[in-house]
Amino acid sequence: MEKLFSPREAARLTGVPLTSINNWLQRARDIITAPAGNGRPRFDRRGLRILALMSELIGHGLNPDVAAFQAATVVDRAKDWPLVAVFSRKGGGSPCLIPQDAMPDTGAVIMVSLAPLFRRIDEAIGIV
DSSP states (O other): OOOOBOHHHHHHHHOOOHHHHHHHHHHHHHHHOBOOSSSSOBBOHHHHHHHHHHHHHHHTTOOHHHHHHHHHHHHHHHTTSOEEEEEOTTOOSOOEEEETTSSOOOSSSEEEEHHHHHHHHHHHTTOO
């Protein structure tokens, strides 16, 4: 069974402030948490990756509600492939996944390289 982490542990592992995680839980709890059976929010590896990617997207100006949905979509699709997630700056549409070397970053869209982001989470939880 995969280890589950509390919001405080998730903050430490992802570098996302606990206050941000608590705010995001009010908006997107079902999207970003794993079922724990005790009613308390818990994060698995997927949830930690979503939090880290949400932080990146919100840092680029996306609304937290949109960021949660799009981050979950990307994490579920990307798995561990060396991809870059490409998002519309307006937050509309579905994010695209492309190989890391497929497109230069021109600033026209939000591009997040997933491998280093996911590797940081995996190292923090001792998977790598």
